[in-house]
Amino acid sequence: MESRHRRVQRIVAAAYVGIPVLLLVVVAVIASRGKAAAWIGCVVPVAMLVFGFVLRRRHRYQPRWWTGVAGLFGGLTGLMVTLFPLAIGVWWPAVLALPGLIVGLVAGLALARTADRALLVPFDPELAGTPYELVFRLRGIPLATVLVDADKVTIQSHPVPRADHQSRSYPLSTITGTHEFSLMGAERLKFPITVAHATATPGPAVILQANGEDWVLPTNQAGTLIDVLTTRRKP
Incomplete structure (x- = not known):
């Protein structure tokens, strides 16, 4: 488990810190060929680098954030690499701005996906004893997930809940x-949150009993979810 943790964190560091460093190097090389004012362009990758350091400390055990941050950084990198040459009078890369944005976004998402798979595939029961926040998708409910961290389980209908009715948490x-x-x-299933476009599908599910309530959570990882909850509930 320790070797897997190190590998995952190296990939996360590449997404949060490595991408801004790569952009900084590219921008510095381009700026060195222009006037002194062109060095102002380094502000963007430096800001990304600072945010990357801060966010990495906050998100290192929260895989749900890896995709968004890696995709954002990758997209910004692809966009800036194609547009920044305008600062030194080279215009032709600008026509590749949209492809650059798409390629950077896809590359960032692929990096985040690699980190996620390195953590979860194959699933190791020892993950339940780590501080990682584990994510389980609910079948038949777009975007809905169950998040299990060290001391609580959260059911939410959106990756970033914007209202109370989109999320419910229970202490373990x-x-x-x-x-x-x-x-x-x-x-007909009942959920502790408001869900839209839910489709009943056959397959495994978990009955979760908490605070005197019973909820049915359809997930293809029902056995794994139960194992994680059981392990983390132990004192």
């Missing part, structure tokens, strides 16, 4: 039971 200490069973696909 309030969970009184977790049970796996199979859905036929015709059941």
Whole structure:
């Protein structure tokens, strides 16, 4: 587990810090061929680098943020690499701005995906004993997820909830039971959050009992979710 942790954190560092450093090098090389004013362009990658250092410390154990940050940094890098040559009078790379944006975005997303897969595939039961916030997707409900961190479980209908009804959290200490069973696909499910466009699908699910409430969570990783909750509930 320790070797996997080191590998994951190296990839996360490449996304949060490595991308801004790469952009800074490219911008510095371009600026060195122009006037002194062109060095102002270094402000953007330096700002990205500072934010990357700060955010990496906050997000290092939260995979749900890796995709957004890596995609943003990658897209900005692709865009700036094609547009910044205008500062030294070279215009032709600007016609590649849109492809550059797309390529940078895809590269950033691929880097985040690599970190996510390095963490979760194949799933190691020892992950339950780490500080990583583990993400489980709910089947048939677009964007909905179950997040399990060190002391609570959160059910949310959007990656970044904007209202109280889109998210509900339970301290692990309030969970009184977790049970796996199979859905036929015709059941009417009740959720602790407001969900839209939910589609009942057959397959594994988890009954989560907490605070006197029972919720049915359809997920293809039902057994794994129960194992993680059971392990992290132990004192």
